[in-house]
Amino acid sequence: MRLLRVVILGSLHSRFIEKALPYLVPMLLETLLKQKEDQDQDDGIWNVSMAGGTCLGLVARTVGDAIVPLVMPFVEANILKTDWRSREAATYAFGSILEGPSVEKLAPMVHAGLDFLLNAMKDENSHVKDTTAWTLSRVLELLHTPSTGFSVISPANLQRVLGVLLESIKDAPHVAEKVCGAIYYLAQGYEDAGASSSLLTPYLPDIITCLIATAGRTDGGDSKLRSAAYETLNEVVRCSNLTETSHIITQLLPVIMNKLGQTVELQIVSSDDREKQGDLQALLCGVLQAIIQKLSSTDETKAVILQASDQIMVLFLKVFACRSSTVHEEAMLAIVD
Template identity: 35%
Template sequence: MSYPGSPVSNEQSIAAVRLAATNALNNALEFAHAQFEIQEQRNAIVTTVCDAARAGDDSVRQAAFEGLVKIAEHYYDKLHERIVDIYALTENAIRNDIEPVAMQAIEFWSTVAEEEITLIYEADAAREAGTVPDRRSKQFVIKALPYMYQPIFDSLKKQEDDPLEDSSWNVATAAGACLELLAQAAPDSILELVRPFIQRNIPDKANWRSREAAILAFGSVLEGPPIEHVKALVREAVGILVETLQQDPSLAVKDTTAWTLARVVSVDRDTTLAHLPALVNCLRGTLATAESPVLAAHICFAIHNLAVRFSEECEEETGSLREHIEALLQSLLQAADRDDASEGYLRITAYEAINALFRSVSKDGIPFVLRCVPHLLEKLVATLGGLPRALNEDEVSDMLELQGLLCGTLAVASHRLNSTQISPYADSMMQAYLQAFRMNGSAAAIEEALLAVGALAEAAGKEFNRYMPHFMPTLQHALSNIAHHQICAIAVSVVAELCRALGKELFAYSDNIVFLLLEALKSKSLVRSVKPPILSCFGDIAMAVKGNFENYLDQVMNCMKQAAESSVQVNVLPDDFDTQEWLLLLRESIFEAYIGIINGLRDEGKQELLTPHREWIVGFSEWIVQGAAQGGAFPDEMIKPIAGVMGDLVDAVPSTKEHVARNAWLANLVDRGSQSTDERTKETAKWAWATIFQ
């Protein structure tokens, strides 16, 4: 026991004070930009942190390395002054220190790598634009790799005794994540370091840690290095990976192998295609016998990536997967039904893989999708019946999760089916979705059910109108659900799908819909991200109800004018990219709405109703083109919508042509658009030129 005044007590007291001081400094680092601009103060701060990183107390060292991470994050450009000292500190910590300190040392290099990856992207963007980047990478990662790679590789072998049971962040997982970033920050040099480590450790039959570390290293460096070098490595390894997943006695090794195969199929189509039958058989067989839900989830992830890979290819190559679709779907459905499917994200990953397969199948594979619908619908009905009988919160949570997943998968299936194919199941689907709404379950389940209704409407077309009296109360409630903005946003997207499905038959319900959309726009509590979709939705409604949009024209146009004027008043900082992106989306949505309204009214000869609004539309377009919104910069993304609106306006109301054609800004805009590399922008600009200026 220690007593006041004893040496141990004094040491503990000193360490406690130093720890508190180090933590206080860490908390201040983010706000020390002024101090870091002064060399004397900067040196003092970094020296203090580095000295603390050598302290005898474990907690002080850990806090000091946390400080170094913050310095790397906020003051990367100043690191070069002390980087040699930091090399030595981090290398020693990773090799020799306790796990929490070693993890922070690894995190330092992950942070540096992230910064240098960003700088690589910025340099590439500047090169494409013919400009000079504001900052340049100091290539700390490339210079450090010859000294740092071995400690990182050694850390990969420091797994937990049962990695699948203990999913917490540890030194091995931190090293794997760091290696992924290093591969992107130093793409030209990482493979020559990793390859010998892989070749030396994969054959180590006596040590599962070595095998697992080697496969993790392989999977971690597939993104970043030149693709031809990656493909060469994949061709060497894919057969070994398949055999390892099937035969390795270690569950941890098989799990990492499944994750690595998921990455392999994403990066190398040719090798995947060459090994497709063996790969599919391996994934199906190991999924059926997977001892752990975590392993099964990673196998499902590999199947998901396989489906995504083929969905990106042409119909002929997708056909290579077609003969395996039905068997893969059966395997995934069985995995989703496992008793332990709620563990390790297995159920979620299985349904995501099913959705990817549904999306990837070619037209002649649609019957496979259709055959799954009764099974999925039966399971959804079972969850709805099971919810009232759930015994505890865990059971309720599981049921609601499954309900949402089934609604989501039925939505994906509906998107692939036509009205004839979906007709036999439409009544049962809609009945189940309405029951899900009545049960008022989790927000996630309601969101998925709304999406499923929208997909059913798209597939059923005008036949969906018979469900509208039953669905309208739910839709109205969702549109007015400002507190749950995601539900409101999805409801807006459902309205757009109803517009396309019902056409003029939507007019029976559009009064309430338009009123609720206008109310949502006026709400100060609705998050701003929902407002652009609402604005563009007015264009969808106009295209659906045609001349009947006259009933809402003045209200909607005034509301859009207010939204446009408010966007002018927003003060956007140069580095506030979120607000810049939102303003761009808002203005694009306004012009999309104008296009829908102009064409909807013109289709029934009511385009003259636009006359009171022409001057504002033209004036707002000019204001954006002149660059006032972006401090002198006009975004390319606005060329197509503005050219489209101007062309549609002149086409619909020819008396506008003489006034519009005199605007030099418009001629310059259309000329710029006709030279665009985007084909849709170029096509719209050429059409607008012919309509307005010829």
């Protein structure tokens, strides 16, 4: 932990970190191998491996391209080992250095490593899958920007990427939550991407179906999976090409309205039940807000909202009667839109 503080302070003085790289990076990489067999990915407890990865990320952001040749030999040496700790550490190291180095430096190794990451989503070890999903999310957040002319995702590999993500979203909650993050950034990358924005359109029905199913999982409350699924759904709606997807978004509207209506009928016998009801209603009101904003952006699709406006207002009035300040805020935002 002391090392983390040193790196944070050292990052303020990049020349100091650059001079220490040959000694510092190997020490940080070694900490990545100190995972605990029974560690819970969702317990939020700070450990040595997490600290090492955070330090490595700070170093990458400080020194840029210089970090890559020092880390990639570790990744290549450990990524195929039978010991899960080695595979997980290699993936964690890879994901930790994606912010800082230039796209030109990262592009070759990311293109070469993407297929491996997709295959690793079927790893036998849950820790490896968890870290792989996080790394894929980082790749899509930082290196999937069609509007700038560069993206690790292409028409040739999009179907495979989405196929893996939509299958992996059925995995354990802590893995599925990170897969939601990957889908979130995949959709976000196509926003304002010109002709490229159409690439996601054929897959939109399957993406929406999977996200709704994920939000409805009985273990959806674990790892904040339910909120991650609905937040991702919001982003998918927001970033979609309305010219091509208006019918899909229109069909989604009654589905979400029905789900919100069902929450009003839930039997509430305890304060915990009330809290869960409020959380779910807030999420669904957020989705309705995203749909309303999207469909209200053109005169043609705005008519859909006007036709459903009375029913929507009745739903919101029922939500207000549930006496949850958080839900009231979300409902009011949707009404204002």
